[in-house]
Amino acid sequence: MHDELRKAVCDANIQLWRERLVIFSWGNVSGIDRSSGVVAIKPSGVAYEALTPDKIVLLDPDGNIIEGPLKPSSDTPTHLELYRNFKSVGGICHTHSPNATMWAQACREIPCFGTTHADYYYGPVPVTEVMTKEQIESDYELNTGRVIVRRFAGLDPMEVPGVLVANHGPFAWGRDAAAAVESTMVLEQVAATALGTITINPEQGPISEALLDKHYLRKHGKNAYYGQRSPGEQ
Amino acid sequence: MHDELRKAVCDANIQLWRERLVIFSWGNVSGIDRSSGVVAIKPSGVAYEALTPDKIVLLDPDGNIIEGPLKPSSDTPTHLELYRNFKSVGGICHTHSPNATMWAQACREIPCFGTTHADYYYGPVPVTEVMTKEQIESDYELNTGRVIVRRFAGLDPMEVPGVLVANHGPFAWGRDAAAAVESTMVLEQVAATALGTITINPEQGPISEALLDKHYLRKHGKNAYYGQRSPGEQ
Amino acid sequence: MHDELRKAVCDANIQLWRERLVIFSWGNVSGIDRSSGVVAIKPSGVAYEALTPDKIVLLDPDGNIIEGPLKPSSDTPTHLELYRNFKSVGGICHTHSPNATMWAQACREIPCFGTTHADYYYGPVPVTEVMTKEQIESDYELNTGRVIVRRFAGLDPMEVPGVLVANHGPFAWGRDAAAAVESTMVLEQVAATALGTITINPEQGPISEALLDKHYLRKHGKNAYYGQRSPGEQ
Amino acid sequence: MHDELRKAVCDANIQLWRERLVIFSWGNVSGIDRSSGVVAIKPSGVAYEALTPDKIVLLDPDGNIIEGPLKPSSDTPTHLELYRNFKSVGGICHTHSPNATMWAQACREIPCFGTTHADYYYGPVPVTEVMTKEQIESDYELNTGRVIVRRFAGLDPMEVPGVLVANHGPFAWGRDAAAAVESTMVLEQVAATALGTITINPEQGPISEALLDKHYLRKHGKNAYYGQRSPGEQ
16 A cells, blocks of 8 residues: 555655765655545654665554554654645655754755755745744644744745754755655755855855746746756646 | 767766766766867756766757757757857866855855966966846856856966856866866866865965966976876877 | 673774774774673774774773783773763763864864754763863873763763863763764764854854753653654663 | 885875875875885876876986886975985875865964874974975976975974975875875864864964873874884884
């Protein structure tokens, strides 16, 4: 049941580790089957080397475990809150990748300093508010999802496929689990490059709206012409 | 037809990925056969792992696809503009390699801080002007080539084999596709080292003309004595 | 005799090298068998590639070599002093890993800037006092242990499983040799991320007590719910 | 003839490349046989992958090629000048390793910020004067050796086994070719760590004389007790 989803989520988790975006068990990827509402997610605290599709935890739309002896990632309530609110998202990835975490810990959004960023994120990578004592002390992981959702008021999560949780690290997403890992890898490189940019020129501002539009829209949307698609093909 | 050129361009693209100068499909190398004017370039959005010589796109001197089903890199008009204007260039490479991109995003040229730089770049690595809304909104990739060409007024592109496009990243080149990758690798290391240099000493100025001449000219030109060449041999 | 301990200590030393936390012979891991008081430690100046369990040095509770021709690490008196004072510690690791060493050399504690840190270290990573001429000139390695112990007055070494020795580098520990390496790897990543954080935002302060409690206690102690443990299970 | 020396020098050059201290042909290691005065050195501009002992160039004490068709490294006159003046040196290594080059380009000596440094370099890593136009324009490589030698007035090159040539990069050395590579690797790590240290604490001063003495002398000289040597054994 949901074998394909489990395999895709397992592969995406292992890729995180292969790309050295995580050490130990510091990250988790999930995917959702929108037709049934079933979510597949990494089990908590299990090493990537030991991960196989049968260890991936399946959850029903209410977050209950469908089968298997393993507990899901402790960040599961964050993932579920994002799936409930970001209807076009099919996969979510959370890491503590070093460069994105530097910005998250500094509680600073990443300005769009260049076309690498603009190719994937249609504007700055936002940072959430700092969570309050109340938000932390009860339903912490659910509230983490809520502060992300609140930060995205007025933003399209498919145009800005990731966020920095203040004092914590990145969550990123996409149309499926593999795309969520891709958004994470891009964010990590964008974060590293932006840090160098402000070191060289602390006064550097973001690129122009025209350049942001050009790069984002040549890869995304109905007039995209990057890659092997025909115009209009997504 | 043009099998050697296709193989050389394919190998150069794969080397970019092996040297970890690119992730995903973030870069492209081309080469030109000056006798026929035919340009070979990476197809758009194709993964390096999947690249084979038969997938390399061949273009006639007017930029039309000669054969094959794949679309060329979306940056093709930039490459063609450079080939039209830089007559001694035989290969061009574009990446978003992190350290060079930091400087490009900071809109700062890289001063010649040392002999590593002077061995390959005869002066600072220039940065283009920031492109205007008009340059971006129509013929963007062609205009990217034009701002590079304009920046090289008074410069010999074989003496300064690369540039930083402001808000974007590096283009570098050489006598063929492999040399273009070499210019890119050097630029990446020079950019990293220069960032460290200004962190240690923000007031550091460039090396003397005498040292720049010494290092550049011991490797290049008619009196070169580096390597296994005889003096006068290029 | 003590074959398991020797193998565990050998494996932990080799892991240090595989994870690139050490070059040459710049690090050492030890483990203790609390029932007998026997300590196993890396021999001094031996390359990791050449390390086998039979080369691990066994010491009795007074620090005398039990058997074998090799001398123990020159840092042995530091390890022994820590075992004498930190009764719940079962393994200790010393390295000159670059990022932790940067902070140690800067004589600065690492503030708890984020949840990655809070998951493993329940507060800032402390730095010792600078050692005096007298402490250095006689019984240097023993006195290194003493300044660490003094710095931990009022701290639980199992809650803060590592320290920066000023002008020197990190010592980290855990319930056994493998856990000591884990504490070292975490410290190295925490140090790297913290450096980026203060570069982006020099005014950044530590996370709230509530967030520190939440993350540390969801992984440690009687109400932990991270991983595959049941609540109350350690 | 001199087969062992040739093999040792070849191995040391290849190690430079394996340790990623060089790319392309950006570095060279030499060794000397003090009984005959014969120097073995890397050929100029030859790739490390292609290096074999028979390609290593042998030079007589006057710097003339003894046999073989290849030209020696263009930096040979620097090596020879150092061998003439530093009588206890048996191997020399030159690279453009990134972190050491950052300091060389910044024209700053590396203060002794910690015990990692003190274990190998008995004081700051010195930087040469900036070379004059006259020194550059004739006998440049020989003059590079001369500014190094001048900088070492009052210093023992076996206690400070390396230097930063201003605007250029490091030269390091030791009792043989392998030791010269070791001095280079240490210098690269020391340079990286020192850069982090001044970023965290720009006011950080060097360690005390007592700590410098302790660490340097526990590894070097007649009272050394690090490693598997007996006291008095070198």
